Amino acid sequence: MSSKSQRDFATALNDREAPLPEGVVAWNDQAPIRRFAVYRNNVTAGLQKAVASRFPVAQKLVGEDFFAAMAHEFITRHPPRSPLLLHYGADFPAFAEHFPPAQSVPYLADVMRLENARIEAYHAEDRAPLDPSRLADVDPETLAELHFTLHPSARLLSSPYPIVTIWAMNSEENGDASLEDWTGESALVIRPQMQVEVMRLPPGGATFLQTLQHGAPLGAAVETAFANHAGFNLTANLTGALQSGVFTDFS
Numbered sequence: 001m002s003s004k005s006q007r008d009f010a011t012a013l014n015d016r017e018a019p020l021p022e023g024v025v026a027w028n029d030q031a032p033i034r035r036f037a038v039y040r041n042n043v044t045a046g047l048q049k050a051v052a053s054r055f056p057v058a059q060k061l062v063g064e065d066f067f068a069a070m071a072h073e074f075i076t077r078h079p080p081r082s083p084l085l086l087h088y089g090a091d092f093p094a095f096a097e098h099f100p101p102a103q104s105v106p107y108l109a110d111v112m113r114l115e116n117a118r119i120e121a122y123h124a125e126d127r128a129p130l131d132p133s134r135l136a137d138v139d140p141e142t143l144a145e146l147h148f149t150l151h152p153s154a155r156l157l158s159s160p161y162p163i164v165t166i167w168a169m170n171s172e173e174n175g176d177a178s179l180e181d182w183t184g185e186s187a188l189v190i191r192p193q194m195q196v197e198v199m200r201l202p203p204g205g206a207t208f209l210q211t212l213q214h215g216a217p218l219g220a221a222v223e224t225a226f227a228n229h230a231g232f233n234l235t236a237n238l239t240g241a242l243q244s245g246v247f248t249d250f251s
Contacts, residue, residue: 047075051089054119057170058096058112062105070099086123090116107161114167114198117155117189121196124153129192129245144219148212149249153191156206156213160184164200192245199244204232209241 051071052059059067074095080088093116096102097109129151138146157163164185186206188199201209204225211221225232241247 044072044075047080047085047088048072050085051075051092054089055092055112055115057115057167058108060170061108061111061166062102066101070096070102073099090120092116107159107163107166110157110159110161110163111166113157113159114163114187114189117157117187118196118198121153121155121189121191124151124191127152127248130242130247130249132242135242135250144217144222146218146250147215148218148247149251150209150213151190151192151246151248153189153196154209154213154246155189156186156201156210157189158184158186158206163187164198167198188244188246190244190246197244199240202233202236202240204229205237205240208232208237209246 048068048071051074052067055067062070071092074089074092078091078095082088093109093112096112102108130148162179162182162185164187165179169179186201188201188205188209190197190199207228208221208225211224212218216224222232222234225234225237
């Protein structure tokens with residue numbers, strides 16, 4: 001099959017109004033319009049199932065019918081570019097953010113980004129977390145000069161909405177959570193061992209870890225966090241980071 005025939009075939013699969021691709025015939029040499037329609041429906045259903053499995057909380061937030069309609073629009077405009085479905089749907093949160101009917105759920109896209117981060121963390125490289133006791137041998141006068149290596153699975157997100165709480169309230173893992181206020185939240189998504197964990201970061205936590213992730217030393221990360229978040233607490237953030245397993249090494 002030529003590259004043009006492949007493109008025509010893919011286009012027809014994704015567009016119900018497109019004509020039957022040239023060269024597609026049935027065993028009796030007739031145009032298999034009905035069979036191709038069934039195949040097209042199966043492909044669409046499979047892609048919708050893949051997207052729904054990636055964003056179960058988002059589906060719960062907006063309902064199955066709404067999610068299915070939004071997913072169908074996404075699939076139509078963004079068909080797969082790879083035979084592997086592992087990464088398909090990674091750009092669905094950006095699509096949802098600008099999907100007009102979803103504007104009444106302004107936190108939806110960020111919750112989807114959190115779900116996406118969980119998928120990425122799950123498939124990230126394995127690496128042993130840093131043993132905090134190693135820091136005991138560091139000269140206190142050189143602490144500010146330390147460069148930390150973050151775990152390959154670490155994903156950091158910040159939102160003007162309480163995305164960690166919303167996700168927890170609608171997740172089977174944390175269904176007993178409750179939403180008492182709508183203050184924005186930052187999240188650390190990580191898989192230090194076998195299980196992906198979602199942690200709500202204290203004020204300035206995301207800025208602190210992102211600055212370290214970009215290669216800045218500890219002292220500079222602390223200064224940046226303080227400059228951007230008046231409530232930043234170094235002890236709480238550094239202790240929480242070490243306990244979460246977000247670091248794997250330092251130099």
